[in-house]
Amino acid sequence: MSRRGLPSNIRFYNICIHAFGKWRRLDMSLKLFAAMKTASPPLVPDICTHNSLIRALVVGARVADALVVYDEMKSFGIEPDVFTYRAIVDGCCKSFRMDDALRLFQEMRGSYGVKGDVVVYNSLLDGLFKAKKLDEACGFFETMVADGIQCSASTHNTVIDGLFKNGRAEAACRLFYDLRRKGQLLDGIAYSIMVREFCKEGKGDQVAEAVELMKEMEERGFAVDLVTVTSLLIGFNKSRRWDLEEQIVKFIRDSSVLPDAIRWKSNMMSALQGPQDREKDGTSIFPFDGNIDDVMSLVNPVVCTGANEETPKDEPKDDWCLSPHLDHLAKHADHLNSSAIFTIDRGQRVQGMGAKTFDADMVNTYMSIFLAKGKLSVACKLFEIFTTLGRKGTSYTYNSLMTSFVKKGYLKQVWAILHERGGQLCPNDIATYNLIIQGLGQMGKAEVAGSIISELSKKGVYMDIVMYNTLINQLGKAGKVDEANSLLEQIIGRGIKPDVVTFNTLININAKAGRLKEADKYLRKMIAEGIAPNYATETILVFLDKEIEKKRQQPR
């Protein structure tokens, strides 16, 4: 085939680079970038090209590279615009680089005089809340208003969620009910957040309240979607309020949730298909009428068979090299995809397929999918929820799942990771990865988990607090309490705020190791940080008290 059919204009390349970035094919985006050089006539990357590449790097969890490209782009005289900032600020926030994010934000307002839009502001706001910088987040919200930015529903959702997750439940509720009363800028996601909160503790009356909210959602025309239903199911499970089950089953049966559930299933299915089907992913949804093969040939050029009316081979190249760093990345494009173990985004959504019933068959499907992905605890939870929901006929039992699948499912993934064969199994979900780390711990391989994490951290892969908490716990259980303790500084050094679980874990492992002074130190530190204890803290403190008492009774 020839490359003749391909449009050789910048817009075409930009759209392709953008699309491949979205599909997590950073390698393709970079190859297309490199191919612009050899196009005939050669194309000079513009602001859109750079924006698309920065976004692709961010999606591929290469935020550090994105920052370099951003700097280079400026130094070549291309002025960043609001899309640049949307991408790069979002990337920094999602990887806890809040200092970078704020610096870029100031740069945007200052030297480049770009008027940021509500998206950029929301991104920063969310980042601050997620980094547990409550005061700064509230301050930033004021800045936003002062800058004359019109709040959106997402802004409010971000604030409501952020307040809840930073221990300000009353404030969050006040905001929600206020907005509800005024009937403005409130969408289904706000309801979903409220439902989650009501279900979280598993207190019966609160869960009942959540059901009422769900009904109101429905009445107002907001979709009661799978996320909301999942929260509710978990609430039912915790509270044992299966009397409420009737209502939700009804909703599942005849509301808009069903298509969502199916979409979720097909999403998981396609995630399971494995890397060998990735090429196909590109073909089936490629948005052009043109032939995908033409694009592929552009990426992996083949010798033209037909007449050679256009031979750009001796064209003077490299005169326009606007980004040495991008060139460098493009040369190693193949390597890039496998090294990005997981990405910044959460699970990707895939379009739904035909209608099916929400029955035992589907339950089994869910189970096998989660088990195959190594999500054992999710599988167990779902199993519990669905069986209690009353659909008869799953032949699985809790215990046999535990024993038979953990080893098979888990070890396979652990093996793949250990051998750095990202291609074999590519968990691009951080929760999956956390489960692998957890599995390693159960196998008594805390050091392996530790070295994997430090390896990842060297590569600049972003890690969240859950992953650190898991590792701290494992090191503690393996008797490496000093190493565990030292992780706290590492966490803080990365701009991540330790949370209640971090401190619970630290107190617990130190107490268990007989280091009562250390345990006490962490308890004080937790209080000093203004972190509220939770139900687990209580149990741990009871243990700590007993240990202290023991020590007192047998002095020396």
Next chain:
DNA sequence: TTGAGAACAG
């Protein structure tokens, strides 16, 4: 640009 599902005790 926002919401679940992963981590701490027993």
